[in-house]
Amino acid sequence: MTYWDPVPTVRGAVGKPLPQWGPGAAAVRHDWSGPAPWGRENRDWRSVPGPFYASETDTCWTGRTCAPANVLYDDDGYGQEFVFRQPRNPYEVYDLICAGECEVLAGYGGDGDLHWTPELVRDWWRERGRVREWAAALGRTWSLSEREDRRDAAAGARAYVAHIDGLLAEYLRGYVFRLAEGRPAGPGETLPSL
Template sequence: MITYWNPLPTARRLVDTDDRDPFTGKWAERKPRNVPGPFYSASTDSLQTGRLDAPDHIAYDDDLGGGFGWEFVYRQPVNAAGTEAVVNAARLELYSGYACDGDDHWTVEAVRDWWRERGEIRAWAVDLAVQWEANAHPKYRGHYHDAAHGLREFIAFIDDGLDRYLRGYMFWLAEGCSPEAGRLTPDL
């Protein structure tokens, strides 16, 4: 069954008492590897702390060249625990480069466009995971192996599960609610 769970009420409750808003990222700076959904990373620092709190949701890219670049959301949270993990990752991010206003920007057609590009994203993730596993400096081997593991999890999600999530999310975008049993969801 395809459903969608809205994580934003939980996220708002969690950050309501924070001294600093962890979600000040800008859509115009969004990293294209972020999976469609309410959460995304934009201009984050390059310390790669997101997987410490949200390994099931955050991965790293190589956009800084040679090593690690920025964090990105490879799996949107689908329950309160996952939402708390993403919020905590955003709280750790030095530049507050995460955002939670993706629903204001994504459209059904934009999600379809992202899905059409998944092959390129998947190929990039496969190549980078292999590179990080093979070329990790012994001093940083644990970090590189964890980063490669995050990319392999992203690849597995692209292969099995992401399509169902995106169909539920597209229904949410179009209808403003989760699809009930028996309701047709949009095709990718």
């Protein structure tokens, strides 16, 4: 998967109900492409580089209910949410908007492009082993839990490991191109290395 720009989809959703909410649902409250209310500096270290992130969320574990392919929880005693996979299509953007709308503190942001640089993305990639080790351990531990929500989060942790081992490098190469050039790579263009 190369980089796909989700921001136009985010901005297009403002004031409209999300498709998964069904007819008669309330409209999206605001533009989720802006900064998180608690600041990007509080972004979780496990968050994958890209436009979306969570910062200082509540501990209600609502994120995976909306966006199971994109959101996971920390295990530092708080259970705060973070984005482990950037959206790959409009439906996953809607899922992340749903996670932001349902999160009590509205702790999601979508202005990561203003803060990531090619160098910072490469730094994160070099340190990915730490994130992978954490996610693998979480998947093993929480898969044995009696709590269904923890077993679901364990599945998310295993998906994160698979993402790191699979298509994440290609996505990040496309994202580095986007950050450096100000546009997604076109067909046949060479992507930078990590």
